[in-house]
Amino acid sequence: MEPYTDAQILDGILHSDRKVMEYIYRQYYGKIESFLVGKGGNPEHIKDVFQEAMIIIYNKIRNDEFELTCKFSTFLYAVCKKIWIQEKKKYLLHAAKLRQQPMMVHDPGPEPDPLLQNHLESLFNKHFNQLSEDCRKILIMAFNDRSVEEIISTMNYKDLHHAADRKYRCKKSLIKRIVNDPLFKRLKNEIR
Numbered sequence: 230m231e232p233y234t235d236a237q238i239l240d241g242i243l244h245s246d247r248k249v250m251e252y253i254y255r256q257y258y259g260k261i262e263s264f265l266v267g268k269g270g271n272p273e274h275i276k277d278v279f280q281e282a283m284i285i286i287y288n289k290i291r292n293d294e295f296e297l298t299c300k301f302s303t304f305l306y307a308v309c310k311k312i313w314i315q316e317k318k319k320y321l322l323h324a325a326k327l328r329q330q331p332m333m334v335h336d337p338g339p340e341p342d343p344l345l346q347n348h349l350e351s352l353f354n355k356h357f358n359q360l361s362e363d364c365r366k367i368l369i370m371a372f373n374d375r376s377v378e379e380i381i382s383t384m385n386y387k388d389l390h391h392a393a394d395r396k397y398r399c400k401k402s403l404i405k406r407i408v409n410d411p412l413f414k415r416l417k418n419e420i421r
Contacts, residue, residue: 232256235301242283243290253283257302261309270313274362278316282308316362348416356406364399371396 233241233252241249258279265275285308289295297304357365363384370380381392407413 235297238301239290239297242287250283253305254279257305261306264306265309265313268313269317271359273359274316277362278309278312281312285312319366348412352407352410352412352416356403356410359406360399360403363395364402367396367399368403371400 233249238249238253240246242253261279262270262272262275265278266272270278282305286305357368360368367380367384370383375383377389377392377396380386380396381389384392384395386392386395
């Protein structure tokens with residue numbers, strides 16, 4: 230396939246041209262993924278960053294005053310890098326706040342077991358950190374008793390149904406990951 234010019238790429242993005250979009254992903258996604266993995270990113274999160282960058286670029290192109298002053302590839306890298314840095318700062322801030330809050334584990338036994346508490350906290354943190362950035366944000370808001378309306382506003386979701394569905398799916402994913410972990414199964418057997 231012949232490479233597209235920057236003007237053709239911008240026009241293809243504006244008109245949601247499938248061939249142009251496939252070309253962009255084929256041509257640039259791997260390079261951006263390698264760059265962000267080198268900066269500590271995980272592939273799940275990088276998909277979100279790339280997708281968000283494409284949405285930002287689309288919105289900029291829709292603005293008649295937008296003018297590309299560098300190569301498209303340079304612009305795409307710059308947008309992805311900026312998103313990555315902003316998301317990392319937000320995540321670190323939220324993670325710091327989350328760490329300051331005590332982890333509550335309901336133990337029906339007469340005395341809480343500190344070793345069990347540590348294992349459960351480690352298990353939770355391990356699987357929480359493997360979730361996508363969006364899921365971590367949503368769950369942090371849920372843990373802090375934020376309403377679905379606040380989640381819609383913060384995450385820029387379209388409607389209540391979508392926000393509630395994402396919150397449900399993120400919780401379900403976290404629970405499934407924890408329950409399927411061999412350490413959880415072992416701890417569960419020891420508690421019985």
